[in-house]
Amino acid sequence: MSLGLVCHWLEKNKKGVYENILGERSLQLTSYKNNKYSNDYINEVYKNNIFGLDKVLSKIIQNNIKCYRISSSLFPLTDIVDRNLWDNNYYRSIFKKYGDLIKKNNIRITCHPGQFVSLTSLNSEVIRNSISELDYHAWMLDSMELDLSPYYAINIHGGKRDSADILIKNINNLPNNIKSRLTLENDECSYNVLQLKQISDLTKVPICFDSHHHTFNTGNITLNNAYEIAIKTWGDIKPLQHLSNTNPEEYLTSFQDRRKHSDFVHYFPAIQYEANMKNEIDVEMEFKMKNIAIFDWLKKTCNKIN
């Protein structure tokens, strides 16, 4: 199934409340600075999270899901803790095992580092932190021995608007294990598909088309046109795209309500839907209800056909 799952797999707990089976734990900077975390404690959190990933991988294999975005917070505070706490042979070997499983089952793995990755900031510290964050994601993919290709995407946004020159320069200076996997996603405010196209032409970084974001920042081109432009940046590689929806009841309210992602699928642009049905593109399903939303959608479309 080329509908992609994003990070979490939800299941009902004993109380009937949906929970992420990954059981991801995090660390807080303030507590870290106050020496509340021993190395053992940090290691315990990392171990908990990496074994949580094993549970999710089992689920997606059982359910024939072929595209999965790995959570960016398996190893919290990577850029602050002693690097050896996460970049070591033990965790490498576990990721290697996951990589074998992933390749055996033909699963596409992607990552999407957070909004704090900005390669266009005017603050050099922000650029440094961004590269450090990207390095961590590339390390994960390297440890899984996944190809240096945007098929295994490290997907980011453009950051600060009107900074194409800075973005191109900083992308071209990235280490190869980051750059060769990088993809650029159109966003609601700063970079639409047309703007990314120019950057893509000069960096060879393909465009991860987000149909929801496009509706906020069209660049005066149609969704179908934007779709086609993005598709062409991928060459022979199967394009990666995103789908999310506005909650129907919030359709006419404020910008910030409309940009929020709905729990379930309400609509799927025809051009994306058809390409996905033909298995020409992978579509990551950015719905709050995760796997539940994917299967709810499949059930609904089945009912339509029958």
Added chain:
DNA sequence: CGCAGTCAAGGCCTT
């Protein structure tokens, strides 16, 4: 145990 307030980070839009 449940609950409320809080949490590292960028950049944008709304109010």
Added chain:
DNA sequence: AAGGCCTTGACTGCG
């Protein structure tokens, strides 16, 4: 000026 949102809610302290 401050709050909310995005990717991905979880942690902490209090009663």
